[in-house]
Amino acid sequence: MPQTLRYLDAAEVDQLSTLSEVLVRINRSAAVVKGGRRFSFSALSVSGNRSGVVGLGYGKGRQVPSAIEKAARDARKHLMHVPLTAEGTIAHTVEAAYGATRVRLVPASPGTGIIAGAGVRAVCEMSGIKNILTKVYGSTNPINVVKAAMHALAQLRTPEEVADLRGVPLVTTAMAQGSEAVSTTPNAETK
Numbered sequence: 001m002p003q004t005l006r007y008l009d010a011a012e013v014d015q016l017s018t019l020s021e022v023l024v025r026i027n028r029s030a031a032v033v034k035g036g037r038r039f040s041f042s043a044l045s046v047s048g049n050r051s052g053v054v055g056l057g058y059g060k061g062r063q064v065p066s067a068i069e070k071a072a073r074d075a076r077k078h079l080m081h082v083p084l085t086a087e088g089t090i091a092h093t094v095e096a097a098y099g100a101t102r103v104r105l106v107p108a109s110p111g112t113g114i115i116a117g118a119g120v121r122a123v124c125e126m127s128g129i130k131n132i133l134t135k136v137y138g139s140t141n142p143i144n145v146v147k148a149a150m151h152a153l154a155q156l157r158t159p160e161e162v163a164d165l166r167g168v169p170l171v172t173t174a175m176a177q178g179s180e181a182v183s184t185t186p187n188a189e190t191k
Contacts, residue, residue, distance in 0.1 A: 008079045025142040043067040047075035048126025055079035083158045088130030096152035101144035102137040119145035
């Protein structure tokens with residue numbers, strides 16, 4: 001099922017203090033004309049504030065600097081929120097596909113770091129994730145890998161959102177350990 005990405009609007013982007021960009025890939029293509037080859041360049045850039053906001057941009061130009069500038073501008077237009085935990089990881093395992101690329105993101109314990117390739121690493125670093133395990137299946141085209149990672153991050157839900165969807169109260173581990181009335185298995189008292 002394709003996931004629709006919800007981007008931040010211009011007012012929300014203006015409130016962000018610091019946005020930084022990282023260049024993932026520059027691609028050169030050539031058109032053969034009468035006088036020889038005519039080169040053009042495309043750039044893939046990931047932008048974020050390293051604390052829960054990330055976006056990707058793609059730009060093309062006749063020169064490398066103009067392609068990079070267009071990609072950075074496009075990344076600032078396509079920013080989205082990423083829900084992170086207090087430990088700097090994601091709340092649950094998530095998997096998404098884009099084209100022939102499939103990306104799996106798995107939460108990791110503190111101190112693990114970002115275990116990822118170049119495209120997914122850029123997305124995770126710019127979004128502020130500090131501990132995560134990732135795996136890419138299928139095609140390793142950088143554009144598809146970054147887009148699949150963005151779709152995976154768009155599927156993330158916070159524990160509060162899941163509790164609201166299920167219609168049950170959210171029970172934290174501190175509440176469960178402090179109260180004897182909370183049981184992990186149904187009908188534990190009847191056995």
